[in-house]
Amino acid sequence: MTAATAPLRAPARWPRTLLIAALLALLAFAIFGPLANLLLWAFAEKWYFPSKLPSEFGFAFWRRVFNPRGDALASLGTSIWIAVLTVIVSLAVAIPAGYALARLKLPFRGAILLLFLLPQAVPNMPIYVNIARVFYEIGLNGTVIGVVLVHAAHGLVLAVWIASAAFAAVDASLDEAARNLGASPWTCFRTVTLPLAAPGLMASAIFVFLESLDEFTGTYFVGVPDVTTLPLLMFNASQGGNYQIASITALLLLVPSIGFMLIVERFLKADVLAMVGR
Amino acid sequence: MRFRLMLAAAAAAALSAALPVAAQTTLNVITAGDQNMVEYITNYLGPKFEAMNPGVKVRATGTGPGDSGSQKIYEKLSAQQKAGSATWDTDVAVVHQRGAATMVGEKLLMPYRNDVAAGKLVSRDTAKNALGANVDGYVLPMFHSQIAFAYNPDLVKAPPKSYAELTEWVKKNPKQFGYNGVKGGMSGVGFVMGWVSANSGLGDKLEKGPYAAGDKATIEKSLAGLKDFNQNVVMTPGNAGTLDMLNRGEIAMGPVWVDMFYTWQADGKMSPKIKLSLPQPGLPGQPMYYVIPAKAANAALAKKFIDLAESPEVQADGIVKQFNWYPGIDPQYVQAKLTPAAWSKLFTDISPADLAQYGKPFPLSEYFTDIVEWYERVVLK
Amino acid sequence: MTGLALIAPALAIVVAFFIIPLGISFALAFRAKDGVFTLAHFEKSFELYTTDLVFTLEIVLLSSALIAIVAVAIAGYLTLGENPRAVSVLRWLYRWPLFIPFVVTGQVMRTFLAKNGMLNHVLIGSGLIEPISAQSMLDWRGIVIAFVWKQAPFVTLLVAGAMASLDRQHIEAARNLGAPRWRVLWDIVLPQVRGTVLVGVVLSFVTMLSVLSVPLMINPNSPTLITVDVAYRINTHADYAVANALCLLSLLVAAGGAAFYLRHAVKGAEAAS
Numbered sequence: 001m002t003a004a005t006a007p008l009r010a011p012a013r014w015p016r017t018l019l020i021a022a023l024l025a026l027l028a029f030a031i032f033g034p035l036a037n038l039l040l041w042a043f044a045e046k047w048y049f050p051s052k053l054p055s056e057f058g059f060a061f062w063r064r065v066f067n068p069r070g071d072a073l074a075s076l077g078t079s080i081w082i083a084v085l086t087v088i089v090s091l092a093v094a095i096p097a098g099y100a101l102a103r104l105k106l107p108f109r110g111a112i113l114l115l116f117l118l119p120q121a122v123p124n125m126p127i128y129v130n131i132a133r134v135f136y137e138i139g140l141n142g143t144v145i146g147v148v149l150v151h152a153a154h155g156l157v158l159a160v161w162i163a164s165a166a167f168a169a170v171d172a173s174l175d176e177a178a179r180n181l182g183a184s185p186w187t188c189f190r191t192v193t194l195p196l197a198a199p200g201l202m203a204s205a206i207f208v209f210l211e212s213l214d215e216f217t218g219t220y221f222v223g224v225p226d227v228t229t230l231p232l233l234m235f236n237a238s239q240g241g242n243y244q245i246a247s248i249t250a251l252l253l254l255v256p257s258i259g260f261m262l263i264v265e266r267f268l269k270a271d272v273l274a275m276v277g278r
Numbered sequence: 279m280r281f282r283l284m285l286a287a288a289a290a291a292a293l294s295a296a297l298p299v300a301a302q303t304t305l306n307v308i309t310a311g312d313q314n315m316v317e318y319i320t321n322y323l324g325p326k327f328e329a330m331n332p333g334v335k336v337r338a339t340g341t342g343p344g345d346s347g348s349q350k351i352y353e354k355l356s357a358q359q360k361a362g363s364a365t366w367d368t369d370v371a372v373v374h375q376r377g378a379a380t381m382v383g384e385k386l387l388m389p390y391r392n393d394v395a396a397g398k399l400v401s402r403d404t405a406k407n408a409l410g411a412n413v414d415g416y417v418l419p420m421f422h423s424q425i426a427f428a429y430n431p432d433l434v435k436a437p438p439k440s441y442a443e444l445t446e447w448v449k450k451n452p453k454q455f456g457y458n459g460v461k462g463g464m465s466g467v468g469f470v471m472g473w474v475s476a477n478s479g480l481g482d483k484l485e486k487g488p489y490a491a492g493d494k495a496t497i498e499k500s501l502a503g504l505k506d507f508n509q510n511v512v513m514t515p516g517n518a519g520t521l522d523m524l525n526r527g528e529i530a531m532g533p534v535w536v537d538m539f540y541t542w543q544a545d546g547k548m549s550p551k552i553k554l555s556l557p558q559p560g561l562p563g564q565p566m567y568y569v570i571p572a573k574a575a576n577a578a579l580a581k582k583f584i585d586l587a588e589s590p591e592v593q594a595d596g597i598v599k600q601f602n603w604y605p606g607i608d609p610q611y612v613q614a615k616l617t618p619a620a621w622s623k624l625f626t627d628i629s630p631a632d633l634a635q636y637g638k639p640f641p642l643s644e645y646f647t648d649i650v651e652w653y654e655r656v657v658l659k
Numbered sequence: 660m661t662g663l664a665l666i667a668p669a670l671a672i673v674v675a676f677f678i679i680p681l682g683i684s685f686a687l688a689f690r691a692k693d694g695v696f697t698l699a700h701f702e703k704s705f706e707l708y709t710t711d712l713v714f715t716l717e718i719v720l721l722s723s724a725l726i727a728i729v730a731v732a733i734a735g736y737l738t739l740g741e742n743p744r745a746v747s748v749l750r751w752l753y754r755w756p757l758f759i760p761f762v763v764t765g766q767v768m769r770t771f772l773a774k775n776g777m778l779n780h781v782l783i784g785s786g787l788i789e790p791i792s793a794q795s796m797l798d799w800r801g802i803v804i805a806f807v808w809k810q811a812p813f814v815t816l817l818v819a820g821a822m823a824s825l826d827r828q829h830i831e832a833a834r835n836l837g838a839p840r841w842r843v844l845w846d847i848v849l850p851q852v853r854g855t856v857l858v859g860v861v862l863s864f865v866t867m868l869s870v871l872s873v874p875l876m877i878n879p880n881s882p883t884l885i886t887v888d889v890a891y892r893i894n895t896h897a898d899y900a901v902a903n904a905l906c907l908l909s910l911l912v913a914a915g916g917a918a919f920y921l922r923h924a925v926k927g928a929e930a931a932s
Contacts, residue, residue, distance in 0.1 A: 020745045024752070029781075031755050034767040034808070037777055041770070046546035049527030052780050056546065070320050093669040100665035112666065114917050119677045121865040121913035123886040125893060126902050129353050130680035136361035153676035157862075160669055207813075214760035217871075220350060221357075225306045225339045225367055231760065233313070236342040238766045238876065240312040241518025241538075244545065250763040257758040346894040380897060461891050462879040513880040515769070515797065526775040528795065650895065654707050658881045 041247040061244035065252075071228065072249070079229040080256050082144060082219075083212035086151040087205045090159040093152075094204065098163025098197075099189070103172070113164070116157040124154075125217055132221040142226035150218040155208040162207065166200025167193065202263075209260050213253055305579050307338045308354075309372035310347030311566060314541055314601070316340040322596055327583055334579060343538075344463055344517065348377025355386045355571050365575040370568060370583055372420055374464075375404075378567045379411035379643065388570045389415035394581050396588030399607040403639070404565045410487065410642035417567035418588055419606035421537065421597045424563035424637050425468040426554040426628060428524055428539055429531035437531070437555040441476040444557060445503075448510040455511045456529035459658075460650050462516030467650065468562040469533040471641055473507075474500050474649050476559050484641035494648055501649075501656040508657060524552060533561065536628075540602040554627035560636035565606060590615050598624060604633075681906075688903035700904040707888075708905065714882035715868070716912055718799055722806040723864045727856055729811040734819035734852075735844045739830070757812045765876030768805040772796035772877075801877040802884070806867050814859030821855035822848055857923050864916040868909055885909050 041047070044054035045061070065072045100106060101113065131150060132141065140146035170193055178188040216231040223229070230249050237246040305327070309315045316338045324336035341347040351371050358366045373381070381387050391397035391405075397418060404422065406414040429437050433454070438444040448455045458466035475484055478500035480493060512529055514520040520532040521542050534554075542548040568584045570577060586592060593605045594615035602624060605612040613621050625633070640646060691697040705712075733753050740746040756764070771777045774795035782788045796804065825848065833843045849856075874884040879891075889905050892898040 017742065020742060024745060024748055028752055031752060033777055034771040035755065037767045037770045038763070048525045048547060048549045049775065064317065067321060069324065070317070093672060096665035097669035100662040104662035106662045115670070116673055117865055117917060118681065119673065120869055122681065122906050122910050123869050123871060123889045125890060126684050126899060126906055127677065127680045129357065130683045131676060132354065133357040133360050134680070136358050136363055142367055149672065149676050153673050156669055156673055210758065220341065221353070225308060225337060228339055235762050235872065236340050237313050238762055239518065240343040241521055242313050243766065243770070245313055246766055253760070254758055261758065346890065349894045349897065459880045461887060462875065515876060515879055522769070526773055528774045647896065
């Protein structure tokens with residue numbers, strides 16, 4: 001390449017690339033800065049003014065959290081188990097509901113979609129008190145199923161809205177083709193529609209899973225003392241200013257969350273996300 | 279195929295939810311307060327008790343710090359009472375004074391003090407009176423805590439000895455004092471109580487009574503000064519918020535719970551050089567109580583558990599030595615079990631005389647409510 | 660008929676485990692101690708908490724607007740960006756806050772945004788500000804930052820998905836004609852994904868109204884969000900009546916957002932298939 005034909009873009013590209021790199025770095029700081037704090041507190045044994053960083057690092061608090069007599073690991077297991085069950089229950093009811101909302105003509109469609117939004121819309125402590133009372137009466141208190149139902153009610157907005165979008169994104173003409181070939185509605189659903197909508201359904205599973213891991217108020221009222229979850233421990237530690245324990249439990253909860261994300265990464269399809277809530 | 283997997287999982291879930299718990303007696307202890315209270319029961323009291331009572335497992339759960347923690351316990355017991363359950367799922371609870379007062383009022387607790395040997399070791403008023411409510415027989419104090427000013431001696435050469443001195447100090451050192459108002463923690467509430475006590479002229483009447491609704495006007499006037507005071511201070515997010523800001527050196531002084539303060543120092547979150555002091559006419563303190571729900575499933579075991587927790591040995595070794603907290607039972611029984619050095623560690627910054635003179639109970643609950651409500655009306659507007 | 664039968668289980672769960680207890684709460688908001696109907700609790704709510712109600716609305720609206728801007732900006736770059744490495748880095752980067760629960764967000768923001776927190780340390784260390792002018796962001800700004808930090812990735816995910824499913828033809832055509840990318844974003848891409856942006860914003864708006872942990876950890880002192888006042892009435896005064904009244908008022912605010920959603924984002928039943 002002679003000097004005359006050297007790409008004219010080259011001089012103009014550097015400033016732009018630098019700008020993009022700078023913006024990305026800024027974004028990375030905005031995202032990872034607060035998270036770095038989390039990491040620091042998880043391993044800090046001594047940290048107070050005027051030190052800008054912990055003056056002593058160590059695993060003392062990890063030993064406290066994982067104390068054999070304590071049940072951090074059991075709580076983690078319970079939390080994951082409850083989250084998984086919540087996903088199963090949510091999907092079980094959201095799949096038919098999503099299909100109906102997407103494919104069938106329903107009156108008050110908007111109002112129904114909105115109804116699922118309510119559990120996320122209100123400060124929920126007083127509501128859970130009422131739920132606890134009813135659960136004690138019918139004996140659902142202290143059971144995993146009780147907690148799962150409460151989590152499901154809270155997360156259904158995501159399951160139903162995203163399931164509805166997933167079904168709406170499946171080309172209706174494929175259904176018609178299958179029916180024309182003689183398939184019954186159930187076979188058509190099972191072999192054509194559902195597999196095509198599956199990626200979107202997996203996405204809704206992730207969000208419901210994450211919501212369940214974030215929930216502690218309902219879990220306390222309906223589950224304690226028989227059912228204890230790690231988010232409960234995290235909230236109490238956080239409120240008491242026990243940052244080390246709160247950070248360690250947050251890191252623990254990050255593991256299943258990210259694990260799920262890596263799974264869903266493969267399934268999230270763009271056209272599904274386009275139809276959420278419509 | 280996926281469908282069948284889901285069905286199988288659902289069936290497994292239903293089964294697991296129906297599985298009975300292993301056959302062994304479990305003593306359920308629910309405690310408000312910080313995580314270290316849960317660990318105290320799980321790691322210290324629990325094993326001791328289980329060694330004394332084979333076949334029993336102690337299970338501890340925490341509900342979080344502050345009155346919100348106690349409120350959560352109240353709500354669970356109340357829900358079970360309203361549902362008419364035959365036995366309740368909690369055997370022992372550890373709650374604050376307001377929670378205990380409410381629970382006794384609604385008949386959620388079982389009287390047990392006379393059935394427990396350690397019941398004779400407590401003679402303080404706090405064992406009978408919780409913010410004006412009669413709780414005699416229903417409670418035993420686990421430990422006593424006190425609100426005090428924590429200050430950085432490098433920045434505060436001479437801590438203010440009275441509220442008037444404090445007001446002058448914050449004018450000269452703006453934004454160096456912090457407290458949490460009335461939301462987010464009782465240390466701020468206690469500070470406001472102390473302020474009213476100092477500035478209203480009502481003095482002891484707030485704690486001893488009798489309550490007079492006409493005092494509202496006096497309280498309102500004394501709070502007007504607090505509004506100006508707040509211009510020169512930092513409002514913190516809560517008990518932990520005040521300690522937090524002290525930790526980062528953002529404030530030089532603030533009201534804290536002595537038990538939280540010592541716990542933070544032990545956890546490496548507070549510089550060892552921070553000191554405590556009590557101003558005149560005083561700041562409130564309160565105990566946390568052991569209580570037994572009225573329909574506890576294992577009442578007899580619960581009483582044995584509390585007896586162990588209130589024994590002089592456990593109070594000396596657990597409460598004083600481990601946590602550096604003021605004991606729940608009368609001090610002379612505990613002092614006998616400790617070396618003089620260990621005992622005097624409790625009084626490094628605040629002498630027993632100061633504590634006796636300036637450590638006060640919280641006001642009667644009617645005054646308490648008045649003060650807090652007028653704070654919202656006068657100071658927050 | 661089949662339609663309603665298919666929806667019934669999902670509706671049953673929400674109705675049984677939330678709507679009915681919610682209804683009980685609202686009924687209690689109108690009941691005096693002796694069972695008589697009264698508006699006294701609402702009067703008290705307005706007397707003490709009007710500032711906080713207005714503040715809540717302002718904060719949540721501001722956060723929603725910022726979330727929309729951030730989401731569209733990031734999603735826009737993911738769709739129209741021409742530097743493949745930057746696009747893939749961005750795609751990996753922006754999702755992280757999705758996995759952080761609100762309560763952890765509140766806590767990390769508290770230590771990050773404090774006067775002597777990490778943000779100020781970095782700003783001072785890099786010489787951008789003087790130590791003396793370091794500010795604590797633990798007021799309304801901290802709450803907004805925490806909300807945007809946590810919710811923007813979720814909305815970005817939705818919007819990026821919507822943008823990715825658009826027909827590239829229009830975009831290519833416009834670019835070939837020399838239109839700058841921001842123009843393409845504003846005139847061509849955005850109008851087509853408007854619905855999804857609204858859905859994401861409404862979901863965020865509504866969720867932010869119910870979060871307690873973030874304002875509690877960052878700034879529970881007046882003015883603050885209504886959730887803090889609800890918790891305060893319950894924990895300090897055992898005043899469920901006013902707490903329930905505040906919940907109802909909060910729901911009315913959410914209903915405003917919901918009405919917006921109904922009008923602008925939902926396609927009619929005819930258009931659904």
